[in-house]
Amino acid sequence: MTIKQNAIYILIAALWTAVFTGCESFSDADGVTDIRYLSAQVTISSDTYETTGEGLTLSLTDVDKGTVIEKALTGSTIALDEILPGIYNLSVYGSTKDAEGRDIYLNGEHTNYPIVENNKKIEVEMKGSLLGPVIFKEIFFSGTANFYFRNQFYEVYNNSDETVYLDGLYFANLYPTTASTFRPIWREEDKGDYVYADRIWKFPGNGTDYPLAPGESCVISQFAANHKLPQYNPNSPVDGTSSEFEFNMNNPNYPDQPAPDMVHVFYDGKAGKGGSPQYLTSVFGGAFVLFKPLDENYDPVNDKKWQAIDQDDYYEQILAKIPYSYIWDAVEAGPNESMLKGKRVPGVLDAGMTYVGDIYNSLGVARKKIGERADGTPRLQDSNNSTNDFEHGVTPQFRRYGAKMPAWNHTLTGK
Amino acid sequence: MNVKITLRYYSVTCALLLLLSMGGAAQEADNGLSPAALEWMKINGLWRQTPNAAGMLLGDTAVYSELSAGFDTYRGSFRRPEQGDQENNLTFSAEGAEKLKKTYVWGRFDYSRQTLRGALYNASLVDPFRGMPYYVIDQNASDWNNQRYDLAFKAAYPASSKILFGIESSYKAWIGAKQRDIRVDSRFYTIDVKPSVVYSVTPRHHIGFNLHYYNLKEYSEMSVVNLYILQDAYEMYGLGNARKNAGINNGREGVYIGNNVGFGIQYAYEGAVRFLLASDFDKKVEDVQIGQMTPRDEGTVKDVQWRTRLQALYKGQTWSHAFTLEYDYRHIDGIEYVTMLNDSTGWDKLHSDVRSKYRTQRIGGGYTLFGNGSDGYRKQIGLDMMYTKKQDDYLLPASRLDYENLLLTVQAKRNYLLSARLQKRLLVGASVSYNFNLSGNYRYGGNYPDYPSVIGLMQSDIDYLSADYSLGSISATYSQRVNTHSGATAFAKATFTYSRAEEEVLGSRTYLQLSIGCNF
Numbered sequence A: 001m002t003i004k005q006n007a008i009y010i011l012i013a014a015l016w017t018a019v020f021t022g023c024e025s026f027s028d029a030d031g032v033t034d035i036r037y038l039s040a041q042v043t044i045s046s047d048t049y050e051t052t053g054e055g056l057t058l059s060l061t062d063v064d065k066g067t068v069i070e071k072a073l074t075g076s077t078i079a080l081d082e083i084l085p086g087i088y089n090l091s092v093y094g095s096t097k098d099a100e101g102r103d104i105y106l107n108g109e110h111t112n113y114p115i116v117e118n119n120k121k122i123e124v125e126m127k128g129s130l131l132g133p134v135i136f137k138e139i140f141f142s143g144t145a146n147f148y149f150r151n152q153f154y155e156v157y158n159n160s161d162e163t164v165y166l167d168g169l170y171f172a173n174l175y176p177t178t179a180s181t182f183r184p185i186w187r188e189e190d191k192g193d194y195v196y197a198d199r200i201w202k203f204p205g206n207g208t209d210y211p212l213a214p215g216e217s218c219v220i221s222q223f224a225a226n227h228k229l230p231q232y233n234p235n236s237p238v239d240g241t242s243s244e245f246e247f248n249m250n251n252p253n254y255p256d257q258p259a260p261d262m263v264h265v266f267y268d269g270k271a272g273k274g275g276s277p278q279y280l281t282s283v284f285g286g287a288f289v290l291f292k293p294l295d296e297n298y299d300p301v302n303d304k305k306w307q308a309i310d311q312d313d314y315y316e317q318i319l320a321k322i323p324y325s326y327i328w329d330a331v332e333a334g335p336n337e338s339m340l341k342g343k344r345v346p347g348v349l350d351a352g353m354t355y356v357g358d359i360y361n362s363l364g365v366a367r368k369k370i371g372e373r374a375d376g377t378p379r380l381q382d383s384n385n386s387t388n389d390f391e392h393g394v395t396p397q398f399r400r401y402g403a404k405m406p407a408w409n410h411t412l413t414g415k
Numbered sequence B: 001m002n003v004k005i006t007l008r009y010y011s012v013t014c015a016l017l018l019l020l021s022m023g024g025a026a027q028e029a030d031n032g033l034s035p036a037a038l039e040w041m042k043i044n045g046l047w048r049q050t051p052n053a054a055g056m057l058l059g060d061t062a063v064y065s066e067l068s069a070g071f072d073t074y075r076g077s078f079r080r081p082e083q084g085d086q087e088n089n090l091t092f093s094a095e096g097a098e099k100l101k102k103t104y105v106w107g108r109f110d111y112s113r114q115t116l117r118g119a120l121y122n123a124s125l126v127d128p129f130r131g132m133p134y135y136v137i138d139q140n141a142s143d144w145n146n147q148r149y150d151l152a153f154k155a156a157y158p159a160s161s162k163i164l165f166g167i168e169s170s171y172k173a174w175i176g177a178k179q180r181d182i183r184v185d186s187r188f189y190t191i192d193v194k195p196s197v198v199y200s201v202t203p204r205h206h207i208g209f210n211l212h213y214y215n216l217k218e219y220s221e222m223s224v225v226n227l228y229i230l231q232d233a234y235e236m237y238g239l240g241n242a243r244k245n246a247g248i249n250n251g252r253e254g255v256y257i258g259n260n261v262g263f264g265i266q267y268a269y270e271g272a273v274r275f276l277l278a279s280d281f282d283k284k285v286e287d288v289q290i291g292q293m294t295p296r297d298e299g300t301v302k303d304v305q306w307r308t309r310l311q312a313l314y315k316g317q318t319w320s321h322a323f324t325l326e327y328d329y330r331h332i333d334g335i336e337y338v339t340m341l342n343d344s345t346g347w348d349k350l351h352s353d354v355r356s357k358y359r360t361q362r363i364g365g366g367y368t369l370f371g372n373g374s375d376g377y378r379k380q381i382g383l384d385m386m387y388t389k390k391q392d393d394y395l396l397p398a399s400r401l402d403y404e405n406l407l408l409t410v411q412a413k414r415n416y417l418l419s420a421r422l423q424k425r426l427l428v429g430a431s432v433s434y435n436f437n438l439s440g441n442y443r444y445g446g447n448y449p450d451y452p453s454v455i456g457l458m459q460s461d462i463d464y465l466s467a468d469y470s471l472g473s474i475s476a477t478y479s480q481r482v483n484t485h486s487g488a489t490a491f492a493k494a495t496f497t498y499s500r501a502e503e504e505v506l507g508s509r510t511y512l513q514l515s516i517g518c519n520f
Helices: A003-030 A337-342 B003-029 B035-044 B053-058 B452-465
Strands: A038-045 A057-062 A068-072 A077-083 A086-097 A103-115 A120-125 A127-130 A134-140 A153-158 A170-174 A194-202 A217-221 A263-267 A287-291 A307-309 A318-323 A327-334 A364-367 A369-372 A378-380 A390-394 B064-076 B086-100 B103-119 B142-158 B163-178 B183-200 B205-223 B233-236 B242-245 B252-269 B273-290 B296-315 B319-342 B346-372 B377-394 B399-419 B424-443 B469-481 B489-501 B508-519
Touching: A003 B252, A003 B273, A003 B296, A038 A086, A038 A103, A057 A077, A068 A077, A086 A120, A086 A337, A086 B319, A103 A120, A103 B319, A134 A287, A134 A327, A170 A318, A194 A287, A327 A337, A337 B242, B035 B064, B035 B424, B035 B469, B035 B489, B053 B103, B053 B142, B053 B163, B053 B183, B053 B205, B053 B252, B064 B489, B183 B252, B205 B273, B233 B452, B252 B296, B296 B346, B399 B452, B424 B452
Parallel strands: A038 A120
Antiparallel strands: A038 A077, A057 A068, A057 A086, A086 A103, A103 A127, A134 A153, A134 A364, A153 A217, A170 A194, A170 A287, A194 A263, A194 A318, A287 A327, A307 A318, A364 A390, A369 A378, B064 B086, B064 B508, B086 B103, B103 B142, B142 B163, B163 B183, B183 B205, B205 B252, B233 B242, B252 B273, B273 B296, B296 B319, B319 B346, B346 B377, B377 B399, B399 B424, B424 B469, B469 B489, B489 B508
16 A cells, blocks of 8 residues: 555545544534523422521522522522523522521522523522621732732621620631632541631630620731831731731741730641741632631541541641531632632522632722611621622721720730 | 644645746746736636636636735724734735646645734634634733634646536644733634536536535633733623633633535536626534533534625626625524533533524625726726625523624726836726615623623624724735746735724724735
C-alpha cells in the first residue's frame, strides 16, 4: 500500500468519524423542544414542630439565572406554576415558638435541587433553629485597595430585649472558606445536621464579664488598630481602635492592640493558631456563625466525634462540626448574587447570601434596620435570610444606626 | 513546536508553492490581467460565485495568478461594540488558477494580522459575530491581536461532455488573543469540503448539485494575570441574559465543536442572456462545553441557513447588463442545558430546551450597467438594494431584539487607459450608500437588567444596528505591465470609506485601505 493510498484511507476515516459524530449531535439537537413552564406541588411536614403552614413563606430561587418565586403558604401544601426548568434552592421558612415559648426559626429546604419535569411532587421536611438574641450586625470582609485586608471586622449586636453575656459565646468561619459549586465529600460519620468550621474562636470571660445590653454592639476586628494611619492604609474606611475585641495571631509586624483578644479554640484539629500570621477570612466573602454549645463537653480539639474531614480535600484539613441547634446566628457571604449555587450554609440557618460584588472595594454588608427601641437603638431584621436581611455594598461603619458601645469597652474603661 | 503549528506551516508552505508554481506557468502564457479585467472575469464566471466547483468549467477557465499585500485601518466610534475603536490589518493574499491537463484548479491563500484597539465586552471568541450566543464578556475595553490563515482550493474535471465533477475545500485557522485581563487565547478552525457535479442537459441548459460538510472547532482559554483584582465575567446565553461569574481567576476553557451539512442545487441557462439560479441549504449543530477535565454542557446552537441567488448577465456590443436577486434566511435555535455536578460522574445533563431563537432575513437586488472595453470594462454604474429583517427572541423570560434596515447603494467605476505603452491604467470608483432604518427595538425581560450585558453590550449593539447612516467610498487602482516582455501587471490600490450615523452621538467611522500587488 502506497503512502498516497494510506493518506486517502486516513482522510476518509477522519471524515467518516467527523460526519458520524456530527450526525449524533444533529439527532440530539433535533429532539429538543421549546422551553415551557412547569408546575409543581410542595408539601411540608415536621416531626418536631407543629405547623399548619400558615404564615410560612416559600422561596424558590434559580441558582443559575437568579429568578425568584415567593409565595405565602396558607396550608401544608402549595401549588406552583410558571417554573422554568432549572436548578433551584427551595426554602420554606417562617417563625414559630417551641414548647418552651422560645422564638424558633422554621425552615425546610432543598438546595441545588433540579426541577425539570412537570407536576413534580416535592416533600419538604421542616426543621427549626433558635432565633438567637445576639446576631451579626455588620461584616466587613472585602478589604481595601491595594490588597489591604487587615481591616476586616465583625460586629455583633443584641437584638433582643434581655441582656446577654458574651462570655463563652463562640465565633467561627465555615468551610469551604469561599462559596464553591464543588461540594465537600463528607465521611458517613460526619454527615448530619452540622455546619463545618474552619477555625473557631471564643469570647473571653468568666460568665458575667462581658454583658451586652439590648441595643449594644460588640466589634471584633482582625487587627484592632487605626487602619487609616500611614503605615497601614489611609484609604481604609475604618479606624479599628474602638473595637471591643481582636483576633490576635501574635504577628510582631502587626502587634497586639489594646482591645482584648478573642480566645482561640480550634484550627485543623488543634487548639494552636497554626502558622498563619493573621486571621484572614475570604475577601470574596466567607460564612460565619455565632454559637453556644448545648453540650457542655463540646470539644472539637480533643473529642474526635466533633471532627470532620472533607474527603475531597488534598490537605485533609480537620474541621469542627457544629450542630445546627447550637447556632444563634449565621451569615453567608459570597462574591456576588450569582453564587447562590455555591452556598455552604443550610437554609435553616441562612436561606440566602449577601455580597459586595468585588474584592478590596472598601464595602461591607450591614443588617437592615426595621425599627427603633425607646432609647433610639435599632431593631434589626432577622429572617435568617442574608439576601433579604442585609444591605450589601455599604461603606463599613462601627455601631451604625445608633447602636451603643458596651460600658466595658477598653476605650471607656482605659484598661 | 506543537502538531497544530507544524501542520499550519506545512499548509501555508504548500499553498504558497502551489500558487507560485501556477504563477510560473501563467507567466509563460503571457496572459496578464489588469484589476478591472480580473474583476470582469469573476463577474462573468457566474458559477464561480456558487459552491459548485464543477461549474467553473462552464465559464472562462482563465489561467492567472494574483499576489497582493496590503494594509487597512479603521477608526471611529460608529461600530459594533466588540469591534475595535481602532483596527489595523496587515494582509497578504495569493490567488491563482491553472489547468492541469483536463482539470482546472483554483487556489487562494489569505493571511491577515489584525490589531484591535479598545474592543469592548468580548472576552472569549475570535469572531463574536458568527452566530454563537454562548460566550463570555467582561467590562474591560481591551486590545486584541488576531491572526487569520484562510486557504481554499477548487478543482473541476470533465468526466464527459455532459458530466463535470468538482470539489471545493477550504481550511481556516484563526488565532485571537485578548491583551488585558480577562485574557483570552482563542483558536478557531474550520475545514470545509464541497463535492459537486454538473450535468449538461443540452449545451444551453445545465443543472448542478453539490454537497457541503464542514467541521468547526474553537478552543477559548481564559485566564487572569492580576490575581489580586476580582474580574467579573458574564457568561452570556442570549439577548443580554447572563450569569455573573465572579473571579474567573482559576481560568475557564470554552470548547466549541460544530458540524455542518448542506447541499446546493443550481440551474444555468446559456443564451444571449445567461442566468444562473442557485439555492443552498446548510444546517449546523455546534455544541459548547466548559472545561475539558470535568466538562459541563453549556449550550448548543442549531443553525439553519438557506440562500437563493439569481444572477443574470447580458453582454451586448457596447453595453453589458448584470442583474442579481438574492434571498437569505438564517434561523438559529439556542439550546440550553440544565446541568448538575455529580461528585463521581462530573456534570450530569438533566434537561435541555430551546430558550432562544435568532432569525435573519435578507432580500437584495442589484443592477449594474457595464460599458464594454478591451480590458474588462470601460465603466460601470450600479444600483444595489438590501433589505434586512432581524428578529431575535429569548423565549422565557421573554426578551426581544428586532430591527429592519433598507440599504441603498449607488456605485460607479471608470477604467482609464493612461498609456497604451505598458497598458498603464487607472481604475477609479465611487459609491454612496444610505441605510434607512425602518424599525428597531430591544426589550429585556430577564433578571438583572442592570448587568453590562444588557445596558452595555446589547443596548450599544441595537443603537448601531438600528441606526440611519450614510456611507461614501472612493477608490483608485493604478496598474501597468511590469515590462514590455512579460505578462505581469503590477497594481497599487487605495480605498477610503467614511460612514456617519444620523444620530450624532453614534459618531462616524473611517476606513482606509492601501494595497499593492501583481497579476500574472
